[in-house]
Amino acid sequence: xxxxxxxxxxxxxxxxxxxxxxxxxxxxxxxxxxxxxxxxxxxxxxxxxxxxxxxxxxxxxxxxxxxxxxxxxxxxxxxxxxxxxxxxxxxxxxxxxxxxxxxxxxxxxxxxxxxxxxxxxxxxxxxxxxxxxxxxxxxxxxxxxxxxxxxxxxxxxxxxxxxxxxxxxxxxxxxxxxxxxxxxxxxxxxxxxxxxxxxxxxxxxxxxxxxxxxxxxxxx
Amino acid sequence: xxxxxxxxxxxxxxxxxxxxxxxxxxxxxxxxxxxxxxxxxxxxxxxxxxxxxxxxxxxxxxxxxxxxxxxxxxxxxxxxxxxxxxxxxxxxxxxxxxxxxxxxxxxxxxxxxxxxxxxxxxxxxxxxxxxxxxxxxxxxxxxxxxxxxxxxxxxxxxxxxxxxxxxxxxxxxxxxxxxxxxxxxxxxxxxxxxxxxxxxxxxxxxxxxxxxxxxxxxxx
Numbered sequence: 001x002x003x004x005x006x007x008x009x010x011x012x013x014x015x016x017x018x019x020x021x022x023x024x025x026x027x028x029x030x031x032x033x034x035x036x037x038x039x040x041x042x043x044x045x046x047x048x049x050x051x052x053x054x055x056x057x058x059x060x061x062x063x064x065x066x067x068x069x070x071x072x073x074x075x076x077x078x079x080x081x082x083x084x085x086x087x088x089x090x091x092x093x094x095x096x097x098x099x100x101x102x103x104x105x106x107x108x109x110x111x112x113x114x115x116x117x118x119x120x121x122x123x124x125x126x127x128x129x130x131x132x133x134x135x136x137x138x139x140x141x142x143x144x145x146x147x148x149x150x151x152x153x154x155x156x157x158x159x160x161x162x163x164x165x166x167x168x169x170x171x172x173x174x175x176x177x178x179x180x181x182x183x184x185x186x187x188x189x190x191x192x193x194x195x196x197x198x199x200x201x202x203x204x205x206x207x208x209x210x211x212x213x214x215x216x217x218x219x220x
Numbered sequence: 221x222x223x224x225x226x227x228x229x230x231x232x233x234x235x236x237x238x239x240x241x242x243x244x245x246x247x248x249x250x251x252x253x254x255x256x257x258x259x260x261x262x263x264x265x266x267x268x269x270x271x272x273x274x275x276x277x278x279x280x281x282x283x284x285x286x287x288x289x290x291x292x293x294x295x296x297x298x299x300x301x302x303x304x305x306x307x308x309x310x311x312x313x314x315x316x317x318x319x320x321x322x323x324x325x326x327x328x329x330x331x332x333x334x335x336x337x338x339x340x341x342x343x344x345x346x347x348x349x350x351x352x353x354x355x356x357x358x359x360x361x362x363x364x365x366x367x368x369x370x371x372x373x374x375x376x377x378x379x380x381x382x383x384x385x386x387x388x389x390x391x392x393x394x395x396x397x398x399x400x401x402x403x404x405x406x407x408x409x410x411x412x413x414x415x416x417x418x419x420x421x422x423x424x425x426x427x428x429x430x431x432x433x434x435x436x437x438x439x440x
Binding site: 062063064069070094097101104108112113132137151185203 | 279282287291316356364
């Protein structure tokens, strides 16, 4: 059976992307990164539940160095997470070259596991504006991965959500039976999602436009 | 003063590349990876000495996950390091996409530090045959890095050794006053270099052809 490494944060997008990989006929190798993000524990819990629901082999990879680099509100608690709405430009939640690092490690695991695809739930238009979520970057990264691995290693990076709107992601997730109530998108570390960070705003807008109810708890 | 992130393992090649960066007029940010390699302690000691001689700001980055991935004699002690001479093809010391991972992390640090170059001491022809040491890979990785970072971030990957023979690297190192006696190239973890692994063979051949004496201790 063909295999895919799925980068699975525990958020809605990566969960839907991983379910699409399964529907595409891949055996799933679920890959999670603990990188000192504010929501490390919440994400890991969500990852475990979704990986289990996919019957996936799992890799939990610790990347303690992101805190040494800092430069992002997601890993440096002295930088506040913006809660006043999505602004143009690259927000302070941007983590330098995070998806480059994640895809590089995914490539190493894919080469070891004999996987022929990497799934990543990046979204270009309806997103937070991170440069490492754009299709141009993904294409160049795929070329770099194939140039830098063994000749017999052929890895395709699959981005099934890249041109979807958030409401389409919610709809596809609901159709595929993704347990969206187990996913965690909020940038804050709390038992209830804040509802006002960029990630919560995008998620809530998606559910609203899809005409569906988000069952995770929100701070009222 | 313009800055460069120099990936510095503590080996001869990366030390020479870092000295070339300094000669090129860059302030050095020296970056070392502890990735569970057999020679982690020896390399870290060499890194510290060379970084000090360069008066560099340093980053020591722990990557414990390489042991989880394994698939290489350098991080999995159950796979023997070959000692019977360099063979065609990719050897078992190849670590899946190691330079892709190293360059991605270097890019994140370069973006944070405002560095405009990354120096890496890869050698293409006179090398161990790793796919992630080839110029084609480096060029594609540079494109990926510039596509996946902020628009104002412009990073050039510099590979001053890529087309050099080992004897040229020894000669350039000697001319620049690189303390080659402080570098460590052997794949084995020992007080004396083994002299028979691929890395020792390449190094010894380089000194011999350059007509210079390698002052590190070798097992006789």
